[in-house]
Every structure is written in C-alpha cells, then in structure tokens.
Amino acid sequence: MRLYRKEGTTIQIISYPHEEVQKGTYLTVEDRNGANSLIVQVISIEYANVPGILEELLRSCEGYSWVQGEDLDPLQIATQVDYIQDARLLTCKIRATNHSGKLISTCSWLPPRSSAIIKRLPIEKLLTQTNVKNAIPLNLGETTEKKELVVDARTLDGGLNIITGKKGTGKSHISKLLTLGLVRSGAPVVVLDLNGEYAGLGRNAEGRPNEFHHKVSILTPGENLKLTLGQLRLSVMMTILVNALSLPGTSAREFRRIWRFLEEKGALSMLELGETIKNWKCNQHVRDALFSRYHTLLGSGLFTDDSTFATSLENSLLKTRVGGAIIINLRDTPTVDRLIVVEYVLGRLVELLSKRKLRAVFLLAEEAHLYLRETYWNDIVTRMRHFGLFTTFITNQPDTIRENIYRQADNLFLFNFNNEHDLETVSRASKVDVETVKSVARDLPPYHCLVLGKAVKDFPVVIRVRYLDVQVMGRTRLFFS
Numbered sequence: 364m365r366l367y368r369k370e371g372t373t374i375q376i377i378s379y380p381h382e383e384v385q386k387g388t389y390l391t392v393e394d395r396n397g398a399n400s401l402i403v404q405v406i407s408i409e410y411a412n413v414p415g416i417l418e419e420l421l422r423s424c425e426g427y428s429w430v431q432g433e434d435l436d437p438l439q440i441a442t443q444v445d446y447i448q449d450a451r452l453l454t455c456k457i458r459a460t461n462h463s464g465k466l467i468s469t470c471s472w473l474p475p476r477s478s479a480i481i482k483r484l485p486i487e488k489l490l491t492q493t494n495v496k497n498a499i500p501l502n503l504g505e506t507t508e509k510k511e512l513v514v515d516a517r518t519l520d521g522g523l524n525i526i527t528g529k530k531g532t533g534k535s536h537i538s539k540l541l542t543l544g545l546v547r548s549g550a551p552v553v554v555l556d557l558n559g560e561y562a563g564l565g566r567n568a569e570g571r572p573n574e575f576h577h578k579v580s581i582l583t584p585g586e587n588l589k590l591t592l593g594q595l596r597l598s599v600m601m602t603i604l605v606n607a608l609s610l611p612g613t614s615a616r617e618f619r620r621i622w623r624f625l626e627e628k629g630a631l632s633m634l635e636l637g638e639t640i641k642n643w644k645c646n647q648h649v650r651d652a653l654f655s656r657y658h659t660l661l662g663s664g665l666f667t668d669d670s671t672f673a674t675s676l677e678n679s680l681l682k683t684r685v686g687g688a689i690i691i692n693l694r695d696t697p698t699v700d701r702l703i704v705v706e707y708v709l710g711r712l713v714e715l716l717s718k719r720k721l722r723a724v725f726l727l728a729e730e731a732h733l734y735l736r737e738t739y740w741n742d743i744v745t746r747m748r749h750f751g752l753f754t755t756f757i758t759n760q761p762d763t764i765r766e767n768i769y770r771q772a773d774n775l776f777l778f779n780f781n782n783e784h785d786l787e788t789v790s791r792a793s794k795v796d797v798e799t800v801k802s803v804a805r806d807l808p809p810y811h812c813l814v815l816g817k818a819v820k821d822f823p824v825v826i827r828v829r830y831l832d833v834q835v836m837g838r839t840r841l842f843f844s
C-alpha cells in the first residue's frame with residue numbers, strides 16, 4: 364500500500380489487488396523507524412482512476428477478438444497493466460495518532476509520503492492498545508477479521524445507548540444480547556417490550572429453560588401486573604392523570620382533594636373513588652372530566668381492589684438487584700393504557716432509585732416514541748441518569764429520536780440503512796464523522812452493525828452480532844408461509 368493524499372482528517376491510500384482490505388479495516392501509517400504512526404480506518408474502497416485507464420480498458424475489450432494475430436509483449440508489461448487496472452483507492456479517516464506508544468485522538472503528525480509503511484492493524488490489537496482491561500466481559504460478536512469482539516459491560520454503565528437500523532436488521536437481537544449480558548453481570552434490567560419479543564429470553568431456541576429462566580420475569584399489564592390504589596403514591600397518580608390522560612389543571616386540583624379525602628378515610632379503592640367522584644361537590648365539567656379519566660383507568664384493567672391479585676413491582680424490582688430482567692409486555696396493551704403503565708413503571712423506578720433501594724437500573728425501550736411523552740426524553744438523559752436510570756433506545760425510525768439525544772449517547776449500535784433521509788439523520792447527530800456513517804452503514808449486511816462510542820473506546824468497529832440461543836418471539840405473522 365502507498366500513501367497518496369491527505370486532506371483534513373481524510374487520507375487516501377493506493378492498495379494493490381493482493382492486499383485484502385474491507386470497509387471498517389484499521390491500518391497504521393508509520394514512519395520508517397515506527398516511532399510515530401497514524402491509526403486510520405478504511406471507509407470507502409474505489410478503483411484507482413489512473414489517466415489513460417479508460418483507453419486501456421476499451422483497447423483490451425472483447426470486441427477486438429476478431430483481429431487475427433499474435434499478442435506480443437516483449438517488455439512483459441501486460442501483467443503490470445492489469446495490476447494497475449485492479450489497483451484500488453482507499454479513503455480512510457484518521458482516528459488517532461500514536462506518538463511512541465501514546466495514543467492521541469487528533470491528527471498531529473504528518474507521515475512521510477515517500478517512505479511511509481502501511482500495515483493492517485487488527486482490531487483486537489487496537490482495542491488492547493488503549494490499556495483498558497475488560498473487567499466485565501460482554502461478547503458482542505465477531506469483527507470483520509473473524510475475531511470475537513468482547514467489550515467491557517461497564518462501558519454501558521451510567522450512560523445512554525441507542526440501537527438503530529432499518530427493519531429486520533437485528534436491533535432487537537442485539538438488545539436481547541445486551542439484556543442477558545447485563546443480567547449475567549449482576550445488573551437489574553427493565554425492558555419496555557412493545558412487541559412481546561423478549562418473553563422467550565428465559566428459554567433456549569428449543570423452548571427448554573436456560574440459565575436465565577429464573578432471572579427473567581414477564582409482567583403483562585392487566586394479567587399479572589395489577590395494582591391497588593394503595594400501592595400508588597399520589598404523585599405517580601397525578602403524573603398518570605396529567606400526562607397520560609391529559610387532565611386539566613382545575614380538575615387535577617379537585618382530584619388531589621378527593622384522593623386526600625379517601626386516604627384520610629382509609630378507603631382508597633377504585634370502587635370508593637368512583638362513588639366519591641359521583642357525589643363530590645364540584646363544577647359539573649370538572650366532575651365529567653374526572654369521570655372520564657376514572658373510566659379510562661377502570662377500563663385499562665390495570666387496577667384492582669383485591670390486594671391478593673395485586674403485583675408488587677417493588678418486590679420484583681428488588682429481586683433483580685443481583686441480576687435479573689423484568690419485561691413489561693406491552694404487546695396487546697392499547698395506546699392509552701401503555702402510557703399509564705409506562706408512567707407507573709418509570710415513576711416507581713425513580714422512587715426506588717431516589718430512596719436508594721436500588722443502585723441503578725438499565726432500561727431498554729423499544730420504539731419509545733409510541734409510549735414515552737415528549738418531556739420524558741430529556742428527563743431520561745439528564746435528570747434520571749443521575750438517579751441511576753440508564754436507558755437504551757431501540758428504533759427503526761431514527762428521526763423519532765431528537766438530535767440532542769443522539770449527541771449525548773455514549774454508545775450507538777448502528778445497523779444498515781439505505782434510505783438517504785435516515786442516513787442523514789443519524790450521521791448529523793452521531794459523534795463520528797458524516798462520511799463514516801453514510802459510507803459504512805449503507806453497506807452493512809443484516810446482523811452486522813457499526814459500534815460507536817465508549818464500548819469500543821471511540822474506535823468505530825463493524826461486527827457481526829453473535830447468535831443467541833433463546834426462543835425467538837414476536838416474529839411478524841405472515842399470510843404466505
């Protein structure tokens with residue numbers, strides 16, 4: 364390989380046909396004594412457009428086969444010409460500079476063009492160069508060099524992760540892999556499962572219980588997730604009413620009074636609540652507003668007056684303190700009820716975290732825009748992070764996540780996109796340069812992703828996500844089998 368050009372943080376390298384490189388491959392460009400080097404990543408591979416190549420190609424094309432005669436090549440240059448025709452031009456991004464073993468993330472040195480030595484840099488070696496030991500190993504899959512990529516689970520701690528890519532590329536799969544990796548490392552995980560896909564995590568592909576069987580509990584609202592009003596704090600109820608059910612201010616104030624009244628009477632139940640609203644002295648519009656919300660709550664099937672049917676989310680959460688996952692199955696839950704459940708679960712989580720009953724919780728949210736209210740997004744990435752709620756958003760519509768949220772992401776798992784608009788959204792918002800995202804993400808095959816961020820020490824790495832022996836649920840139902 365030969366160094367050809369450098370422009371800003373981009374360098375171009377000429378590579379010969381026998382040299383094996385792929386998009387995502389890392390190379391080092393060293394000086395002669397190897398004291399300094401640039402660490403660069405190939406982001407695009409083109410033919411080298413040498414002057415006269417078009418003419419040469421036209422001359423050697425099949426159309427001339429009718430010409431009778433013998434091919435003479437006294438100077439033996441035909442193979443050379445073929446070699447030049449097949450030469451490739453690699454566009455690479457500079458990721459770091461190595462000054463006598465010390466890595467600097469900027470490009471502060473220019474290699475000599477005439478004598479630079481260019482070599483492949485195995486990803487395994489690159490990631491060990493940064494001197495961070497994998498304290499809690501988490502195997503994500505294979506790199507393009509067919510070596511395992513094991514990251515440190517601690518890099519997912521305290522942060523925000525985003526998994527995005529077009530439909531069916533394997534986003535939920537990697538999110539399951541992260542869930543089980545975290546559970547194995549002793550972390551508590553809560554999954555907001557929109558399609559009922561995570562229910563099989565406790566079983567292997569044949570349906571037999573696996574090592575996580577007792578660590579995964581599935582809570583379905585209305586079935587095994589039911590609450591009594593006594594379990595709810597007024598503040599959580601108010602958030603449900605105001606945010607999920609859009610209860611106006613005056614009515615909310617009246618509801619507060621009713622709640623306090625029932626609390627003092629020791630009669631906090633759905634039945635009593637209904638009766639009290641009916642007989643409460645207040646404006647008719649307020650009563651109507653309260654009644655309609657009451658019926659929505661009643662219709663959700665989430666509330667019960669019989670404490671034997673009630674679920675203690677607190678107990679389930681406390682059990683996950685030594686590693687466990689709670690899957691909130693939102694599959695058959697109508698939109699309004701989804702909002703109620705999510706408000707309740709998040710309210711409860713924040714309460715337990717702020718009382719320090721739980722150290723931290725990893726929250727995985729699939730297509731969060733369908734049940735997370737506007738104001739939660741920023742809250743989750745700023746305020747809730749300090750309480751110890753670390754979120755992973757999973758979506759196939761990147762524009763449902765706002766740009767400022769992408770910027771705060773500590774890790775981004777980017778699967779294939781070929782839609783220009785989606786690529787544009789992700790590339791504008793991620794920490795890595797636009798060209799890398801656009802050029803690499805467009806060509807990712809299914810089950811392959813580009814990992815960006817802390818997990819890979821800010822060196823973008825392409826991996827094929829590891830197979831997971833768990834029962835696959837929530838497949839798209841088809842008419843033609």
Ligand SMILES: Nc1ncnc2c1ncn2[C@@H]1O[C@H](COP(=O)(O)OP(=O)(O)OP(=O)(O)O)[C@@H](O)[C@H]1O
Binds near residue numbers: 531532537827835
């Ligand atoms: N690394 C992998 N190895 C083997 N199978 C995989 C892998 N990743 C995904 N799959 C399979 O591919 C199918 C689609 O994957 P998955 O459901 O994770 O995609 P998705 O991106 O979440 O799709 P959607 O956008 O529809 O939610 C699943 O049947 C899954 O089991």
Ligand SMILES: [Mg+2]
Binds near residue numbers: 534535536
């Ligand atoms: Mg999915």
